[in-house]
Amino acid sequence: MLGDAELIEGCLSQDTKAQRMLYNKYASTMFGICLRYCKHRAEAEDILQEAFVKIFTHLKTYRNEGSFEGWLKRIVVNTALNYYKSQLKRCFNEVIDERHESLTSSEFVPGNDISAEELLKLINSLADGYRIVFNLYAVEGYSHKEIAAMLNISENTSKSQLSRARGILQEKINAYRKIMINP
Amino acid sequence: MTTRNPIDDLFSKGLGNYTEQPSASVWKGIEKKLNARRMWFKGFYLTGALLVLIGLTAVSIWVYQNYTIPLSKNADGLKPSNGISDMQPEVVIKSESKTPSAPETKPSVALAPITEHQNEGGANQVKAKKSSYNSKNVVTPTSISGVLAENTKPVPKLQNPITQPLTAVNETIGQKPSAEAVTMPTSSAAGAPIPTSVTEEKTPVSPQPREVQKENTAITPEIKQEATENTGIQPDESAAEKQNDSLATTTLLDKSNVLSPTPPATSYSPYKPRFEVLFYAMPSYVFKSFTGLTKEESAFRRKNEVNTLFVDYGMEFRCTLKDITVQTGIVQRQLGEKYAYAYDFIKDIDTTGGYYNVVITSHPDTANSGNTIITFDSSWVSLSDTTTAMMKLNHLNVYKYMEVPFNLGYVMNHGQHQVGFSGGISMGLLSYASSALLNSSTNEIIPIATQSLLLNKVIWSYNLSLYYGYHVSGQTTLFMQAAYNKNLNGILKNCNFNIKYQSADAKIGVMFKL
Structure with missing residues (x-):
């Protein structure tokens, strides 16, 4: 292997x-990222295809700074964000639903009882805005400041989107666990 | 230290390294987009090159059509360096520049014949143009004009320069041009308009402008004397002669003499389509590029396979209208390569069908002294005498196809010469492909030729060319055309790599008017 x-x-x-x-080496990892940002598999494949075309055509701009995989991930994430850009604007302008603001992490019991596939389903059930901010913050590790800059929103919007995403996910996980315990 | 949110943690751990294999269609889509991009870039560069070529040609044509030698500049540069600058002869570029009355008389003789004879072409035109420039180049020492004006004889005014041929003017005047007649005073001593000097009418008819100029500007003793009196400097006759030489040269170099086309062997009307048929032989030096091979493999093959010179033949039809040519026909083309025998290199070839492109190399067999191992793709044979094998292998990987070019071009006629350029695409129908197989039981190399493949594979190419033709007669033209040709698509079929051939061609042939 080269x-x-x-x-x-x-x-x-x-x-x-x-x-x-190069594609064979990184396609599955990058496709995993695409799946987290997309609701449907077909959309994820479109984004993956577009991202790899960008990778091959802009490879000369990679300057061996940081890991190559990290560079690939950034391109894939940016491609996914561009894909949803028009829809995102509408999502972030929606009226804030205060229902989930009161939810705290204390009501959530941590555990590793949910498979990756189920987690993916849960994340895909979120609205576009929630899903993207949650992905960027919780999984990719971006700060609110960075997310705000990337999505052209305010930091507060990013924070509130994240909070609501967490609330919805917590509710869904709790419901899932109940079903799993008492089917 | 802040604790991480348990929900974030759950998803980060669960999905952070999540992988899933995408469907095969994704890679196909990527490949398609990358290829389209490459083609776009190639097209972009090709279009750029064509535009540059067209631009350069347009500029050349413009320069060609508008080229004139700036006579006044030449005259400036001809000032004698003998210290008589104050009284140096003045080169009259435009006759109307000095004498108020000049426009009334001089152009009627010197310029009118040009317009009348221009349309006739041929020698008359050349003569008329020469004459006009001669009349312009009359040298007039201004400082002695007053003295010389007295000696200047008025010219009988020509009523109709067309009906009265220029040659008749001399007869009418009945005298040889002299130094006196050279002068074309800008004004008389009394300030009265001076009639045009004899020279103006005389010089145009001279068949030898150089001599006339010399004669016209010869420094007479009177001129010398006045120059000496006025300046105290002895006029330098050689300087004046030098100037005359230069002026005569200027006249000879003038557009009408040099750049204007002499009448071609046949008359070409740009507004009537001209149909021609071309027959030619075409030496073609073939080289190539690869796709689907690694950098090392490509480099190896480029280094070890000998590019080949083929001789192809063709017949084409050409239609020319307003210097634009459209050309099509049929050409028998060959592509391929000879082999050089180098070190071993193995390349797996899909031999299940299609057109093979085998790689053959050789090196000494260390196990059997005197023998040579010929590596034939992934197989090899050890032969004591490679003569037969080499004969069989020579011209292996040769592809022949019938090519139909579609070219658009531009040609310019210049006397009996014709130059131009053209470009276009061609469609090739593969008719023959040669390869070879190795019989492992007998260690024998068996050349194979796959024939009857017409229309089985279409090879697209583009070409750019420069053309030169020489009109032997009105019906026949000998021509040469240098061209660069490159395949747009690969020539192989069912092979895990592909080859795009390029060639430098030289069409040499004859063209007949239909």
Whole structure:
């Protein structure tokens, strides 16, 4: 298996084999990210395809600063954000539902009893705005400041979106657990 | 230290490293988009190159059509350096520039014939143009104009320069041009308008402008004397002669003499379509590029496979209207390569069908001294005598196809010469592909030729060319056309890599008017 440096070199010289190998190496990881941001699999595949075209055409801009995988992830996430950009604006302008503001983490019992597939389903059930902010903050590890800049929203909007996303997810997880315990 | 939210933690751990295999269609889509992008870039650069070529040609044509030697500049540069600058001869570029009455008389003789004869073309035109410039180039020493004006004989005014040929003017005048006649005073001593000097009418008819100029500007003793009296400097005759030489050269270099086309062997009307048929042989030097091979593999093949010179033949039809040409026909083309025998290199070839492109190399067999191992794709044979094998392998991987070009071009006629450029695309129908197989039981290399493949594979190419033709007669033209040709798509079929051939062609042939 060739290393990233060799693959990058091959891709830069427009070698289709190297491009294929790079794709095979990272496609599943990147597709996992796409699935978290998209409601449907077809959309995730579209985003993955677009992201890899961007990767191959902009590979020369990668300057070996930081991990290559991190660079790929950023491109995939940005592609997903662009995909939902028009819809996001509408989502963030929705009237804030105060229902979930009161929910706290104390009501939630941590555990690893939910599979990744189920977690994916739960996250996909969120509205676009909640899902994206939650993904960016909770999974990717971006700060509210960064999210605000990326999505062109205020930090407070980012915080409130996250809070509501957490509330909805907590409710759904609790409901899921009840079903699993008392089917 | 802040504690992480348990919900965030749950999703981060559960989905942070989540992977799932996308469907195969994703890669196909990526490949398609990347290829489209590459094609777009190629098209972009090709279009750019074509635009540059067209631009350069347009500029060349413009320069060609508008080119004139700036006579006044030449005259400035011809000032004699003999210290008589105050009285140096003045080059009269435009006859109306000095004498108020000049426009009334001079152009009627010197310029009118040009317009009348221009349409006739041929020698008359050239003569008329020469004459006009001669009359313009009359040298007039201004400081002695008053003295010389007295000696200047008025010219009988020509009533109709067309009906009265220029040659008749000399007869009417009945005298040889002299230094006296050279002068074209800008004004008389009394300030009265001076009639045009004899020279103006005389010089245009001279068949030898150089000599006339010399004669016209010869420094007479009178001129010398006055110059000496006025300036105290002895006029330098050689300087004046030098100037005359230069002026004569200027006249000869003038557009009408040099750049204006001499009448072609046949008359070409740009507004009537001209149909021609071209027959030619075309030496073609073939080289190539690869897709689907690694960088090393491509480099290896480029290094070890010898590019080949083929000779192809073709027949085309050309239609020319307003210098624009449209050309099509049929060409028998060959592409491929010869082999150089180098170190071993193995490339798996899909031999299940299609057109193979085998890689053959050789190196000494260390196990059997004197033998040579010929590596044939993934197989090899050890042969004591490679002569037969090499003969069989020579011209292996040769592809022949019938090509139908569609070209658009531009040609310019210049006397018997014709130059131009063209570009276009061509469609090739593969008719023959050669390859070879290795019989492992007998260690024998078996050349195979797949024929009857017409229409089985279409090869698209583009070409750019420069053209030169020489009109031997009105019906026949010999021509040469240098062209660059490149495949737009790969030539192989069912192979896990592909080859795009390029060639530098030189069409040499004859063209007949239909």
